[in-house]
Amino acid sequence: xxxxxxxxxxxxxxxxxxxxxxxxxxxxxxxxxxxxxxxxxxxxxxxxxxxxxxxxxxxxxxxxxxxxxxxxxxxxxxxxxxxxxxxxxxxxxxxxxxxxxxxxxxxxxxxxxxxxxxxxxxxxxxxxxxxxxxxxxxxxxxxx
Numbered sequence: 208x209x210x211x212x213x214x215x216x217x218x219x220x221x222x223x224x225x226x227x228x229x230x231x232x233x234x235x236x237x238x239x240x241x242x243x244x245x246x247x248x249x250x251x252x253x254x255x256x257x258x259x260x261x262x263x264x265x266x267x268x269x270x271x272x273x274x275x276x277x278x279x280x281x282x283x284x285x286x287x288x289x290x291x292x293x294x295x296x297x298x299x300x301x302x303x304x305x306x307x308x309x310x311x312x313x314x315x316x317x318x319x320x321x322x323x324x325x326x327x328x329x330x331x332x333x334x335x336x337x338x339x340x341x342x343x344x345x346x347x348x349x350x351x
Contacts, residue, residue: 217254217276218299221288223339225251228277231338235316236301241274253277257301275299290340297334297342306331306347313345 222228225243232238232255241254254274280286292298303309310324310333321342324333330348337343 215273217274219276219278220299220341221280221285221292222277223280223286223289225253225277225279227338229253229255232275232277235313235318237312238275241272250279251277290337292341295342297344299341300344300346303345303347306345310345 220228229240229243233240237258238255239258241256242252243254244252246252254276256272256274260272278285280289301309306324310320313335314320319336321334321336324331328349330346332344332346335343335345
């Protein structure tokens with residue numbers, strides 16, 4: 208039997224505007240722009256990823272990392288999902304090896320946090336929002 212190998216390559220995040228989303232994620236969260244390919248008719252394939260995430264290989268491939276695919280809303284239904292893809296719950300979890308470094312840098316860059324940081328048995332966490340109100344956890348687990 209073949210050894211099954213799978214990973215999640217990309218997670219779609221519905222956004223209002225490609226360029227505004229790229230600017231927010233690369234400038235305020237220090238994400239890397241992995242790919243921005245024009246697909247025609249106003250559609251683009253835009254992949255972003257946190258810095259040094261999931262051991263991206265030195266040859267430029269990104270097969271082992273999970274990326275966010277910025278997907279521009281084009282219908283009323285998609286527009287209504289911007290910032291609320293999970294019905295108000297936290298959608299994504301940004302793990303870090305230094306919570307206070309990233310928290311303070313994000314505050315300095317104007318990122319909105321919904322709460323003060325909490326120290327929990329599993330680690331340090333605080334909920335923040337992206338430019339459209341999508342909720343994220345900034346999280347440092349105790350074993351990091």
